[in-house]
Amino acid sequence: MRAFVILLLLLPCLFSCKMEDKTQREKPLIVATTSILADGVRNMVGDKAEVKALMPAGVDPHLYKASVRDLDLLQEGDIVIYHGLFLEGKMTEIFEKLAYSQNLINAAEDLPNEFLLRSGPEAHSVDPHIWFDVKLWSKALAHTAEELILWKPEWEEEIRENTGIYLEKLQALDMEIQMKVDQLKSTNQALITAHDAFAYFGKSYNIEVKGLQGLSTLSEPGLRDLTGLIQFIVDRNIHAVFAEQTISPKAIEAVVAGCANQNHQIVMAGPLYTDSLDAPGTPAGTYIGMVETNLLTIYKSLNP
Numbered sequence: 553m554r555a556f557v558i559l560l561l562l563l564p565c566l567f568s569c570k571m572e573d574k575t576q577r578e579k580p581l582i583v584a585t586t587s588i589l590a591d592g593v594r595n596m597v598g599d600k601a602e603v604k605a606l607m608p609a610g611v612d613p614h615l616y617k618a619s620v621r622d623l624d625l626l627q628e629g630d631i632v633i634y635h636g637l638f639l640e641g642k643m644t645e646i647f648e649k650l651a652y653s654q655n656l657i658n659a660a661e662d663l664p665n666e667f668l669l670r671s672g673p674e675a676h677s678v679d680p681h682i683w684f685d686v687k688l689w690s691k692a693l694a695h696t697a698e699e700l701i702l703w704k705p706e707w708e709e710e711i712r713e714n715t716g717i718y719l720e721k722l723q724a725l726d727m728e729i730q731m732k733v734d735q736l737k738s739t740n741q742a743l744i745t746a747h748d749a750f751a752y753f754g755k756s757y758n759i760e761v762k763g764l765q766g767l768s769t770l771s772e773p774g775l776r777d778l779t780g781l782i783q784f785i786v787d788r789n790i791h792a793v794f795a796e797q798t799i800s801p802k803a804i805e806a807v808v809a810g811c812a813n814q815n816h817q818i819v820m821a822g823p824l825y826t827d828s829l830d831a832p833g834t835p836a837g838t839y840i841g842m843v844e845t846n847l848l849t850i851y852k853s854l855n856p
Contacts, residue, residue: 577602580704583629585640586613587829588683589659591839592693593633595718596700600707604629609831612798613639618646626650631703633696636660637668639680639827655703662695663688669751681826685752686726686843690719725840732851733757741854744785744793746804749826764803778803782810785818792853794822797830821853 580601584590590605597603606625607616613635618626623646626632634640634647636658650656660682667688669679683689697715701708736759743750748763764781785793785807793808795801804820811818824846830836836845 580630581628583625583632585632585634585643586827587611588827588839588842589633589635591829592689592718593696593700596693596697596711596715597707598710598714600704600710601630607828609829609837610798611828613827614641616640617642627654629654631655631657631700633657633659635680637678637680637682638676641676657696657699657703659692659696663691667691669755671748679748679751681749682752683839684750684843685756686722686729687756688752689839690722690726693722694719721840725843729843729847730757732847733759736851736854739854740788742784742788742790743850743854744781744790744807745824745826746794746796746799746801747826749796764807765799778806778810781807782814785811786814786816789816790818790854792819792821794824794850794853795820796826797823798827819853821849824849 579599582593582597582601582603583606584593584603585606587605587607587609590603594603604625606618606622607613626646627650632647632650632654634643634656637660638644640647647656660680663682668682671677671679682692694715697711701711704711742760742762743754744762744764746763747765748761750761750763753759754761762781762784764777784790793804795804801820801823808818808820825836825842829838829842830845834841836842
């Protein structure tokens with residue numbers, strides 16, 4: 553915590569000392585905080601800009617702490633795009649300070665409150681995992697596209713064309729998800745994961761979802777949570793639970809062991825990709841690939 557406070561205090565000095573001549577670049581540099589967001593931005597801007605993800609593939613944004621090198625990248629970018637909704641929880645103050653010297657886009661800023669899920673009345677209690685509802689993620693990207701056009705009006709034609717093509721792909725993905733989930737409904741299955749990242753998925757596609765941990769991976773499940781979830785699995789004859797790519801499987805392994813103690817054998821499937829894409833060039837290395845990979849894993853594991 554002390555190191556993080558020192559970083560905040562040093563921000564003005566770091567930013568003033570790291571001003572490179574951005575006009576010397578071949579292309580503008582866009583910095584997006586997460587790999588999921590960076591992938592969407594790349595699809596919108598095409599070859600107009602270089603897009604870098606601040607957080608590498610496999611990094612949990614709930615736990616991410618910016619290093620001095622990361623702060624340099626934020627300042628070196630011609631514009632910074634962040635997810636918002638407190639997903640980058642430990643960076644909120646950094647964005648507030650960065651706003652005085654940098655172009656910023658909050659991707660989720662324009663989403664209506666009635667579309668957002670909450671665990672409580674506090675601002676940080678908003679569920680940030682909107683990318684698991686493809687329609688909602690499409691709205692966030694459409695807003696980001698409009699903000700990019702305001703930043704670079706000369707790119708408008710290409711951004712609108714690219715965004716339109718990409719949103720059509722997302723619409724087809726949304727339909728594919730609904731078709732697969734509809735096929736699972738008759739089996740009385742539910743989606744059970746390590747932390748509560750799939751609530752938007754459950755709401756949008758009408759499948760019951762339960763997470764052992766809360767919205768943030770910082771939370772820890774209690775004995776009551778564990779016991780209740782095990783009993784739910786046994787009562788419903790659930791076939792599989794799912795580990796996640798950025799989270800230790802220990803908690804979900806305890807669920808599997810607890811079910812075995814009640815003579816209910818269950819598969820630990822996955823891992824599912826939740827808060828980050830997989831490495832570039834892999835099946836889950838793009839947003840569409842990530843969603844399709846998750847969907848296939850869920851469908852095969854829960855379908856008897």
